[in-house]
Amino acid sequence: MVDQRPPLSSVSDFATWEPVLRLMLADDTDRRAARPARVAGRISQYGTSLAYRGSMSSTALTAVEGIQRALARGGVQEIAFRAEVQPDGGAALGLVWPSPVVEPALGYPDLGVLVLVDGSFAAPWLRRPDPVTGAVPAPSADPELLERTLRERLPDAVGATEEEIAAAEARLGVTLSDELKVLYRVTRVYGGDDFDLEEADRAGGAVGCELSGVEHLYSIDAAVRNPGWDLGATHAVSAAPDAAVQSLAGSPGWIGFGTNGGDEFAVDLTPGPAGYFGQVILVGHEESLGAELVADSLTDFVLGRTREERRDRGGDKLPAVARVGTGCLETIQAAVHPALEVLTIGAWDGTPFSLAPVTALPRLRTLSAVPGTLADPLEVAEFRGLEFLELGAQEWRALLDAGAVPRSLKAAAVKVRDEDHLPVVALANEILALWDRPEIVQTLLTGDLGPPA
Template structure:
């Protein structure tokens, strides 16, 4: 009874979803597609389109999250996530696929993602960088302890207190050694010395590391890393990991085992010592990670000692404010949001132009790119990510000389030929109203991600010959053309299906990669009340 009851419940819920899609359909519609994705934690995404009699596709805005939630909880056992793909006809018929394997992510809801090799992810740029040219520590243990005591002496003067505040006493030496050993990475000597005189600052608004409280050693050992390993649902190839300033100090990574968290602020940003620095960095340097940082660590100082020295010097200069009993020190520590904004050049905010773009820019977006001169990109030594949208065509030649890693083009017409042989491009997305010739693709030695699902590709042969591709997004028709060429592309770790495929096409596409339909992927057919 259980399985048949669940199937009946699922069909009834899908029928209700189909009825709501039909209720909100525009006049003259001849087919509709609705896709809803629901995670166990409640996160969700959706996309909906109606096809009109003249072939026009019109986006719909029906909220199906309530029904999707009911479907999710009707699925036993509860999955990590559930995708519903629904095709609705005006006649009252519907078809649907429910799947625990396919995903419409919040980043790319217009395509279905199927992960083939979850453990295979793109190598981060930081993994390809050399280690530090100077492997010595910049900090001084004795100086760090002196500065810590001076900081609290100055605080007592400012608050006009007779006695200095007391920090939590240090753990005994054996316990400290055991906890530090559990980190798997040796801490810098100046930080070790500080933990020898206090076990953090108790998080009571002292914030000796600028706006960050100093966490105790037990917490540091239990939560040593701000991990952001990511997976294919994070769309790891789109965009780029930014370079910290100055360049080369910090490895270009989202997270590393050598980043040991030592502080946290109210915004959820983490202060960390970097024991795995880039070629221009030094072990024990201080960085900001997590929280509001998006795609780049923030370099703060060459050591904890230097960070404390800045705090003390700011107090001595009088660069502080008292607010409701709290001390805010202006030690000129970089602020994450402002720091990251300096990396991004939005042409819309600059007269639809790149003129005057500073050399530290690493991301360019232009939502009205028609006629834009890309020549300044040729002289942008850190430019990694470019997104261009417009109605016409652009000369892409200047981008050939920029160290791009991710390029998204959504234009009326695209000629990617000038990108031939680009040495660093890892991810390419082409969206065009006119047919696109992609013969350039095999000349891109680092290409790992490709999305052609919103482009009409003239010849799929160049795609069939790509080696080392980890991710590929195509429409169902493009996938069929590729298969007809005998393409295997064994390096693929994740694939995506764009457009508005039918439930049968979704299952056929899935089975091509998995052999049989994965557990939890089922097709459903039925009728809805067309009068409702």
């Protein structure tokens, strides 16, 4: 929709944006060749995503800072913009305001991901751990040795009571490993009103990490690690038979007990096929799936007998994930496999692809195709389990006109190409309307930048 009453009047003035547009058009070859020039970007309260060469002029910097201050005053996190400038200087500028139904894309020209189902996540972030009925503690797990070591290192520590440990198990819905119970019988670390910072530091030094108190034990939550649909939809999780750690976003059996200042250490009660019950894993804050094995047991961890085993990334490869196009697979047939979950069609100079070979695959949930790479966009209607769909504007137009947009979708994206820059918001609103989602607000401005220098 076009907003008739711009949310921030100072930002919704073409003159405010003129220095930014001139900055981005400084190396403008399109208008010199008598073609329209198209630019897009984002400005947030704390940063920018602008495509330009060279340094930012003082005029442009002042304009950007003014926009950022206006956003801060209005409580607006970010504004996206896209503009089309004619060879004679006539300019149309669209300001796209934040929306609760849009996850901003990493690529600045794209509008972002349309969240069609409120609170939805890509499949890998919904996956639960596989059963681990045969998992046993590592041979190195030695609760008696662990307790002696900790009491030697922490002779004056106050441990948690059995009632406190039982309360933690009840809250988490799991039975803690014997080693973890021993750890907290020696030191509970935090004790409510009688918290002692020095004691906490000593406990952390004795264990080897910044230690959480028994009442602060927690399960690693998959939702917290969710990177959003823009990245999440193209991932898959593996089930390698020789994996020590299950490639999950989180698990009720990943019991976080401490940190290294950024990443989380957890005792793993739901290990992979080659792992041990109670092993220690590291959940990286910069990663959204999987964890690294640190030690076979908590005893090993405390004694410094750590190991390095990188997390399994096999789930993002064939047969679960396939990439077709220049430099990748050259045919759709090469991607066909019952386990295929994610199909990405990239840049391609050859004959457009037919989707017929993959429409019946039972697990395919994500399809992303660069504009112009599909022979018949209406083949998308044959998919029954798609959760995420990313297509160009013309392909979406064909699906909308035919009433063929798959209703199984939870999220969608419009892949921007030059000619699709300004109309993309109206197209996105048509998609959102099929799910009765709120419209995106766009403010349209016009101005004159004059001919190219």
